[in-house]
Protein backbone atom coordinates (compact mmCIF):
# COMPACT_ATOMS: atom_id res chain seq x y z
CA UNK A 1 0.00 0.00 0.00
CA UNK A 2 1.32 3.44 -0.86
CA UNK A 3 2.38 5.63 2.06
CA UNK A 4 0.20 8.63 2.80
CA UNK A 5 3.21 10.80 1.96
CA UNK A 6 3.95 10.26 -1.75
CA UNK A 7 7.07 8.06 -1.56
CA UNK A 8 9.42 10.09 -3.79
CA UNK A 9 12.16 10.18 -1.15
CA UNK A 10 14.30 7.51 0.50
CA UNK A 11 14.17 8.90 4.00
CA UNK A 12 16.46 8.17 6.94
CA UNK A 13 14.57 6.96 10.03
CA UNK A 14 15.19 10.15 11.99
CA UNK A 15 12.76 12.98 12.78
CA UNK A 16 13.81 16.30 14.27
CA UNK A 17 11.72 18.29 16.67
CA UNK A 18 13.90 21.30 17.25
CA UNK A 19 17.17 22.93 16.39
CA UNK A 20 19.76 25.26 17.91
CA UNK A 21 22.37 26.75 15.62
CA UNK A 22 24.36 23.94 14.02
CA UNK A 23 22.50 21.29 16.03
CA UNK A 24 19.32 19.43 15.09
CA UNK A 25 17.66 17.59 17.96
CA UNK A 26 15.76 14.40 17.17
CA UNK A 27 12.48 13.33 18.73
CA UNK A 28 14.42 10.90 20.99
CA UNK A 29 16.58 13.79 22.25
CA UNK A 30 19.71 12.87 20.26
CA UNK A 31 21.69 15.94 19.17
CA UNK A 32 22.94 15.76 15.60
CA UNK A 33 25.63 18.13 14.34
CA UNK A 34 24.08 19.43 11.13
CA UNK A 35 26.44 19.73 8.14
CA UNK A 36 23.56 19.59 5.70
CA UNK A 37 21.61 22.68 6.73
CA UNK A 38 18.52 21.32 5.00
CA UNK A 39 20.67 21.29 1.84
CA UNK A 40 22.35 24.69 2.04
CA UNK A 41 19.20 26.38 3.33
CA UNK A 42 19.71 27.18 7.03
CA UNK A 43 22.60 29.59 6.46
CA UNK A 44 22.28 31.00 9.98
CA UNK A 45 21.59 27.66 11.65
CA UNK A 46 18.39 26.52 13.32
CA UNK A 47 16.17 28.83 15.36
CA UNK A 48 18.44 31.83 14.81
CA UNK A 49 17.15 34.49 17.26
CA UNK A 50 17.33 37.32 14.69
CA UNK A 51 15.31 35.33 12.17
CA UNK A 52 12.83 34.08 14.77
CA UNK A 53 12.31 37.72 15.78
CA UNK A 54 11.85 38.87 12.17
CA UNK A 55 9.39 36.03 11.51
CA UNK A 56 7.32 36.36 14.68
CA UNK A 57 7.20 40.14 14.52
CA UNK A 58 5.83 39.96 10.98
CA UNK A 59 3.58 36.98 11.82
CA UNK A 60 1.75 39.11 14.34
CA UNK A 61 1.02 41.80 11.73
CA UNK A 62 0.16 40.39 8.31
CA UNK A 63 1.24 37.17 6.55
CA UNK A 64 -0.13 37.35 3.10
CA UNK A 65 -1.48 39.91 0.71
CA UNK A 66 -1.81 39.69 -3.03
CA UNK A 67 0.69 41.19 -5.42
CA UNK A 68 -2.26 43.31 -6.51
CA UNK A 69 -1.04 45.65 -3.75
CA UNK A 70 2.21 47.31 -2.74
CA UNK A 71 4.23 45.06 -0.40
CA UNK A 72 6.81 47.10 1.55
CA UNK A 73 8.64 43.99 2.86
CA UNK A 74 9.04 42.75 -0.74
CA UNK A 75 10.33 46.17 -1.81
CA UNK A 76 12.82 46.12 1.07
CA UNK A 77 14.13 42.69 0.03
CA UNK A 78 14.36 43.74 -3.61
CA UNK A 79 16.20 46.93 -2.58
CA UNK A 80 18.76 44.86 -0.67
CA UNK A 81 19.22 42.41 -3.56
CA UNK A 82 19.71 45.25 -6.06
CA UNK A 83 22.03 47.16 -3.69
CA UNK A 84 24.34 44.18 -3.20
CA UNK A 85 24.42 42.68 -6.71
CA UNK A 86 24.64 43.36 -10.45
CA UNK A 87 20.85 43.37 -10.66
CA UNK A 88 18.52 46.26 -11.46
CA UNK A 89 15.38 44.33 -10.56
CA UNK A 90 14.19 41.22 -8.73
CA UNK A 91 11.13 38.98 -8.80
CA UNK A 92 10.51 37.14 -5.54
CA UNK A 93 9.52 33.47 -5.72
CA UNK A 94 8.92 30.68 -3.19
CA UNK A 95 11.60 28.29 -4.40
CA UNK A 96 14.56 27.70 -6.68
CA UNK A 97 12.49 25.80 -9.20
CA UNK A 98 10.12 28.73 -9.59
CA UNK A 99 13.12 30.99 -10.05
CA UNK A 100 14.43 28.69 -12.80
CA UNK A 101 11.04 28.73 -14.53
CA UNK A 102 10.93 32.51 -14.57
CA UNK A 103 14.54 32.71 -15.77
CA UNK A 104 13.63 30.49 -18.72
CA UNK A 105 10.56 32.59 -19.49
CA UNK A 106 12.61 35.77 -19.23
CA UNK A 107 15.18 34.45 -21.72
CA UNK A 108 12.46 33.50 -24.20
CA UNK A 109 10.61 36.78 -23.85
CA UNK A 110 13.80 38.76 -24.28
CA UNK A 111 14.53 37.22 -27.67
CA UNK A 112 10.89 37.32 -28.71
CA UNK A 113 10.83 41.06 -28.09
CA UNK A 114 14.13 41.50 -29.92
CA UNK A 115 12.41 39.89 -32.90
CA UNK A 116 15.14 37.26 -33.05
CA UNK A 117 14.60 33.56 -33.52
CA UNK A 118 16.81 32.39 -30.67
CA UNK A 119 15.42 29.53 -28.63
CA UNK A 120 18.40 27.35 -27.70
CA UNK A 121 19.63 27.48 -24.09
CA UNK A 122 22.98 25.78 -23.51
CA UNK A 123 23.23 23.91 -20.22
CA UNK A 124 25.69 21.46 -18.70
CA UNK A 125 25.92 17.85 -17.58
CA UNK A 126 25.52 17.47 -13.84
CA UNK A 127 23.36 20.61 -13.69
CA UNK A 128 20.43 20.86 -11.33
CA UNK A 129 17.84 23.60 -11.72
CA UNK A 130 14.86 21.99 -10.00
CA UNK A 131 12.18 19.40 -10.71
CA UNK A 132 9.61 21.20 -12.86
CA UNK A 133 9.16 20.12 -16.46
CA UNK A 134 11.28 23.06 -17.64
CA UNK A 135 13.97 22.57 -15.03
CA UNK A 136 14.39 18.84 -15.72
CA UNK A 137 14.68 19.59 -19.43
CA UNK A 138 17.41 22.10 -18.56
CA UNK A 139 19.27 19.47 -16.55
CA UNK A 140 18.94 16.74 -19.14
CA UNK A 141 20.02 14.15 -16.54
CA UNK A 142 18.66 10.71 -17.40
CA UNK A 143 17.56 9.94 -13.83
CA UNK A 144 15.48 13.12 -13.64
CA UNK A 145 13.88 13.05 -17.09
CA UNK A 146 13.22 9.32 -17.60
CA UNK A 147 9.50 8.68 -17.93
CA UNK A 148 8.55 12.35 -18.00
CA UNK A 149 8.77 13.01 -21.72
CA UNK A 150 8.17 14.66 -24.04
CA UNK A 151 10.64 17.14 -22.62
CA UNK A 152 10.29 20.85 -23.10
CA UNK A 153 12.38 21.68 -26.17
CA UNK A 154 15.04 24.37 -26.42
CA UNK A 155 17.86 22.96 -24.28
CA UNK A 156 21.17 21.42 -25.24
CA UNK A 157 23.40 19.80 -22.62
CA UNK A 158 27.17 20.16 -22.94
CA UNK A 159 29.96 18.44 -20.98
CA UNK A 160 30.73 20.32 -17.74
CA UNK A 161 33.83 22.47 -17.83
CA UNK A 162 34.48 21.78 -21.52
CA UNK A 163 35.03 25.20 -23.05
CA UNK A 164 35.85 23.75 -26.46
CA UNK A 165 32.44 22.08 -26.54
CA UNK A 166 30.86 25.39 -25.58
CA UNK A 167 32.81 27.27 -28.27
CA UNK A 168 31.62 24.73 -30.84
CA UNK A 169 27.99 24.92 -29.68
CA UNK A 170 27.49 28.65 -29.10
CA UNK A 171 26.42 30.78 -32.04
CA UNK A 172 24.46 33.87 -32.96
CA UNK A 173 21.40 31.62 -32.57
CA UNK A 174 22.08 30.85 -28.89
CA UNK A 175 19.52 32.38 -26.55
CA UNK A 176 21.44 31.87 -23.32
CA UNK A 177 24.06 29.89 -21.46
CA UNK A 178 22.80 28.69 -18.07
CA UNK A 179 24.98 27.23 -15.34
CA UNK A 180 25.80 26.94 -11.66
CA UNK A 181 29.18 28.56 -10.87
CA UNK A 182 29.63 25.69 -8.39
CA UNK A 183 27.52 22.65 -9.20
CA UNK A 184 25.82 21.42 -6.04
CA UNK A 185 23.78 18.30 -6.77
CA UNK A 186 26.35 17.53 -9.49
CA UNK A 187 28.98 16.95 -6.81
CA UNK A 188 30.40 20.28 -5.53
CA UNK A 189 32.12 21.03 -8.82
CA UNK A 190 33.36 24.63 -9.05
CA UNK A 191 33.99 26.14 -12.43
CA UNK A 192 37.41 27.85 -12.51
CA UNK A 193 37.16 31.67 -12.47
CA UNK A 194 39.02 31.86 -15.79
CA UNK A 195 36.40 29.59 -17.39
CA UNK A 196 33.54 31.73 -16.11
CA UNK A 197 35.25 34.81 -17.55
CA UNK A 198 35.63 33.04 -20.88
CA UNK A 199 31.98 32.00 -20.86
CA UNK A 200 30.98 35.62 -20.19
CA UNK A 201 33.18 36.70 -23.12
CA UNK A 202 31.67 34.04 -25.40
CA UNK A 203 28.15 35.16 -24.46
CA UNK A 204 29.10 38.77 -25.21
CA UNK A 205 30.65 37.83 -28.53
CA UNK A 206 27.47 36.07 -29.65
CA UNK A 207 24.99 38.32 -27.88
CA UNK A 208 23.72 35.42 -25.72
CA UNK A 209 22.43 35.97 -22.19
CA UNK A 210 24.47 34.56 -19.30
CA UNK A 211 22.18 33.03 -16.69
CA UNK A 212 23.68 31.87 -13.40
CA UNK A 213 21.93 29.51 -11.02
CA UNK A 214 23.22 30.48 -7.57
CA UNK A 215 20.39 28.75 -5.73
CA UNK A 216 22.87 26.54 -3.85
CA UNK A 217 26.22 28.37 -4.16
CA UNK A 218 24.86 31.86 -3.47
CA UNK A 219 24.00 33.73 -0.26
CA UNK A 220 27.50 33.65 1.23
CA UNK A 221 27.96 29.91 0.85
CA UNK A 222 31.27 30.22 -1.04
CA UNK A 223 32.59 33.10 1.06
CA UNK A 224 31.39 35.83 -1.29
CA UNK A 225 27.75 36.89 -1.33
CA UNK A 226 27.49 35.28 -4.77
CA UNK A 227 30.01 32.84 -6.21
CA UNK A 228 30.40 34.62 -9.56
CA UNK A 229 31.97 37.60 -7.76
CA UNK A 230 35.24 35.62 -7.56
CA UNK A 231 35.51 35.73 -11.35
CA UNK A 232 34.85 39.47 -11.49
CA UNK A 233 32.01 39.02 -13.98
CA UNK A 234 28.28 39.60 -13.75
CA UNK A 235 25.42 37.60 -15.29
CA UNK A 236 22.37 38.99 -17.06
CA UNK A 237 19.97 36.88 -15.01
CA UNK A 238 20.50 34.97 -11.77
CA UNK A 239 18.41 32.52 -9.76
CA UNK A 240 18.64 32.61 -5.98
CA UNK A 241 16.82 30.51 -3.35
CA UNK A 242 17.78 28.08 -0.55
CA UNK A 243 19.91 30.25 1.77
CA UNK A 244 18.02 33.45 1.03
CA UNK A 245 15.15 32.46 3.34
CA UNK A 246 17.39 30.99 6.05
CA UNK A 247 14.86 28.14 6.26
CA UNK A 248 11.72 29.93 5.15
CA UNK A 249 10.60 29.05 1.58
CA UNK A 250 11.90 31.89 -0.59
CA UNK A 251 13.63 32.48 -3.90
CA UNK A 252 14.32 35.24 -6.38
CA UNK A 253 15.22 35.98 -9.95
CA UNK A 254 17.62 38.88 -10.30
CA UNK A 255 18.15 40.56 -13.65
CA UNK A 256 19.56 43.55 -15.42
CA UNK A 257 17.06 46.08 -16.71
CA UNK A 258 17.89 45.02 -20.27
CA UNK A 259 17.36 41.27 -19.70
CA UNK A 260 14.13 41.92 -17.80
CA UNK A 261 12.72 44.42 -20.30
CA UNK A 262 10.09 42.03 -21.69
CA UNK A 263 8.60 41.14 -18.31
CA UNK A 264 5.93 43.80 -18.23
CA UNK A 265 2.65 43.73 -16.29
CA UNK A 266 0.71 40.56 -16.93
CA UNK A 267 3.64 38.45 -18.20
CA UNK A 268 4.37 36.68 -14.92
CA UNK A 269 2.98 36.35 -11.42
CA UNK A 270 2.78 34.37 -8.22
CA UNK A 271 0.13 34.15 -5.53
CA UNK A 272 2.57 33.58 -2.68
CA UNK A 273 5.77 34.97 -4.19
CA UNK A 274 6.97 38.03 -2.31
CA UNK A 275 4.55 37.72 0.61
CA UNK A 276 5.25 39.90 3.68
CA UNK A 277 6.18 36.99 5.97
CA UNK A 278 8.79 35.43 3.68
CA UNK A 279 10.22 38.80 2.67
CA UNK A 280 10.56 40.01 6.26
CA UNK A 281 12.73 36.95 6.94
CA UNK A 282 14.61 37.24 3.63
CA UNK A 283 15.45 40.88 4.23
CA UNK A 284 16.87 40.02 7.66
CA UNK A 285 18.96 37.21 6.15
CA UNK A 286 20.31 39.62 3.54
CA UNK A 287 21.17 42.24 6.19
CA UNK A 288 23.21 39.67 8.12
CA UNK A 289 24.85 37.72 5.29
CA UNK A 290 25.65 40.59 2.88
CA UNK A 291 28.00 42.06 5.45
CA UNK A 292 31.74 42.13 4.80
CA UNK A 293 32.65 41.15 8.36
CA UNK A 294 30.24 38.19 8.24
CA UNK A 295 31.66 37.01 4.92
CA UNK A 296 35.23 37.41 6.19
CA UNK A 297 34.32 35.05 9.04
CA UNK A 298 32.87 32.55 6.56
CA UNK A 299 36.20 32.58 4.73
CA UNK A 300 38.24 32.21 7.90
CA UNK A 301 36.16 29.23 9.02
CA UNK A 302 36.20 27.73 5.55
CA UNK A 303 40.02 27.78 5.53
CA UNK A 304 40.08 26.09 8.94
CA UNK A 305 37.52 23.46 7.92
CA UNK A 306 39.26 22.75 4.65
CA UNK A 307 42.63 22.28 6.28
CA UNK A 308 41.13 19.80 8.76
CA UNK A 309 39.38 17.97 5.92
CA UNK A 310 42.66 17.62 4.02
CA UNK A 311 44.01 15.91 7.15
CA UNK A 312 40.94 13.68 7.29
CA UNK A 313 41.40 12.61 3.66
CA UNK A 314 45.08 11.83 4.32
CA UNK A 315 44.09 9.74 7.37
CA UNK A 316 41.47 7.71 5.45
CA UNK A 317 42.84 7.13 1.95
CA UNK A 318 40.56 4.11 1.47
CA UNK A 319 37.41 6.14 2.13
CA UNK A 320 38.19 9.62 0.77
CA UNK A 321 39.96 10.81 -2.35
CA UNK A 322 40.04 14.61 -2.12
CA UNK A 323 38.45 17.79 -0.81
CA UNK A 324 36.72 20.10 -3.25
CA UNK A 325 34.57 23.18 -3.24
CA UNK A 326 34.77 26.77 -2.14
CA UNK A 327 34.04 28.50 1.15
CA UNK A 328 31.62 26.46 3.23
CA UNK A 329 30.33 24.64 0.14
CA UNK A 330 32.61 21.67 0.57
CA UNK A 331 32.69 18.19 -0.89
CA UNK A 332 34.61 15.04 -0.09
CA UNK A 333 35.16 12.96 -3.16
CA UNK A 334 34.75 9.41 -1.88
CA UNK A 335 36.23 6.05 -2.78
CA UNK A 336 33.22 4.34 -1.20
CA UNK A 337 29.56 5.11 -1.85
CA UNK A 338 28.85 8.55 -0.33
CA UNK A 339 25.51 7.22 0.92
CA UNK A 340 27.50 4.76 3.10
CA UNK A 341 29.44 7.69 4.60
CA UNK A 342 26.16 9.54 5.21
CA UNK A 343 24.83 6.47 7.07
CA UNK A 344 28.05 6.07 9.06
CA UNK A 345 27.66 9.78 9.90
CA UNK A 346 24.19 9.18 11.35
CA UNK A 347 25.72 6.62 13.73
CA UNK A 348 28.08 9.40 14.89
CA UNK A 349 25.15 11.84 15.14
CA UNK A 350 26.35 13.87 12.19
CA UNK A 351 24.24 15.03 9.24
CA UNK A 352 25.81 15.18 5.76
CA UNK A 353 24.33 15.04 2.26
CA UNK A 354 25.31 12.89 -0.71
CA UNK A 355 25.73 14.30 -4.22
CA UNK A 356 26.52 12.98 -7.69
CA UNK A 357 30.08 12.24 -8.83
CA UNK A 358 30.65 10.07 -5.72
CA UNK A 359 30.80 13.14 -3.52
CA UNK A 360 29.73 13.78 0.07
CA UNK A 361 28.47 17.32 0.65
CA UNK A 362 29.33 19.38 3.71
CA UNK A 363 27.15 22.49 3.87
CA UNK A 364 27.27 23.72 7.47
CA UNK A 365 25.47 26.83 8.65
CA UNK A 366 27.67 29.80 7.75
CA UNK A 367 27.86 30.79 11.42
CA UNK A 368 29.15 27.40 12.63
CA UNK A 369 31.73 27.85 15.41
CA UNK A 370 35.36 26.76 15.33
CA UNK A 371 34.66 24.21 18.06
CA UNK A 372 31.79 22.77 16.05
CA UNK A 373 34.08 22.43 13.03
CA UNK A 374 36.56 20.53 15.20
CA UNK A 375 33.73 18.33 16.50
CA UNK A 376 32.40 17.74 12.97
CA UNK A 377 35.80 16.56 11.75
CA UNK A 378 36.16 14.26 14.79
CA UNK A 379 32.77 12.72 13.97
CA UNK A 380 33.67 12.36 10.30
CA UNK A 381 36.90 10.70 11.38
CA UNK A 382 34.99 8.14 13.48
CA UNK A 383 32.47 7.62 10.67
CA UNK A 384 35.28 6.95 8.17
CA UNK A 385 37.05 4.62 10.64
CA UNK A 386 33.83 2.61 10.99
CA UNK A 387 33.88 2.02 7.22
CA UNK A 388 37.56 1.01 7.01
Ligand SMILES: *Cc1c(COP(=O)(O)O)cnc(C)c1O
Pocket residue numbers: 094095096097098100128129130131180184185213214215216217241242
Ligand atom coordinates in the same frame (compact mmCIF):
# COMPACT_ATOMS: atom_id res chain seq x y z
C1 LIG B 1 17.98 23.19 -4.99
C2 LIG B 1 18.31 23.80 -6.30
C3 LIG B 1 17.31 24.22 -7.19
C4 LIG B 1 15.85 24.00 -6.91
O1 LIG B 1 15.42 24.70 -5.80
P1 LIG B 1 14.05 24.28 -5.04
O2 LIG B 1 13.91 25.34 -3.99
O3 LIG B 1 14.25 22.90 -4.52
O4 LIG B 1 12.96 24.34 -6.04
C5 LIG B 1 17.70 24.86 -8.35
N1 LIG B 1 19.00 25.04 -8.64
C6 LIG B 1 19.98 24.65 -7.82
C7 LIG B 1 21.40 24.93 -8.18
C8 LIG B 1 19.68 24.00 -6.63
O5 LIG B 1 20.66 23.56 -5.83
